[in-house]
Amino acid sequence: MPKGRALAVFERLDAVLQADLLAGLQEADVAEVFAGLSPDDRVALLDELPASVAHRLISGLSEKDRALTSTVLGYPQGAVGRYMSPEFVVTHPSLTVGETLARVRARLDDAESVYTIPVTDAGRHLVGVVSLRDLLRGGGTEPLRRPYLATPVGSIVRARVVWLLVLALGATLIVRVIGLTLLGACTRAAATGGLMPLLGKTVKADPAVFSNPFISTFVDAMGLVIYFLIATSILGL
Structure with missing residues (x-):
């Protein structure tokens, strides 16, 4: 089975079964599979592994992946934060639809999901969400917000x-x-x-x-x- 398909199948398995499968792989294969998982899936798998193995796997990640995984690990077990994905595309209300779509295209390789995009203000506070379907239906120069009555x-x-x-x-x-x-x-x-x-x-x-x-x-x-x-x-x- 190609590695890409094998990783996609592995991500859909239960964390306990993932841990059992990793036990039968060589260390290099384990590190490659672990690095290919999304941050929330890595954390779910780490919960099923011994602390020494978990520490070794985290150390083998790139600095970016290690930071994302640590963000999810920072939340206690059972918290919603353990199931969230820190890999997402965010946009600003003043950006046009075309500019936001450009952001989405630039993050296609590393963003886990682009179907719903958070919209934040200057203070990074969530002010709303916009779906990819609405963006594709919108005009390229149309702003995400439409403050028509508030516009001078x-x-x-x-x-x-x-x-x-x-x-x-x-x-x-x-x-x-x-x-x-x-x-x-x-x-x-x-x-x-x-x-x-x-x-x-x-x-x-x-x-x-x-x-x-x-x-x-x-x-x-x-x-x-x-x-x-x-x-x-x-x-x-």
């Missing part, structure tokens, strides 16, 4: 006034284009609908058979032509 009016105006002016000017011109197009298309349709039966009567054809197909095609085509001519003239396309 001047800041809101400065952030939106340019686009509002552009859209307001564009909307005014588009309204003119649509209005004139409807007027021109309706006038052309009425004129065509009135003239075609007279033309059919002149050539001695049934006005109903002669006018219906032609009127439909002609009115649709002329409507598009009128629309593009007016749009080109007003919008300067």
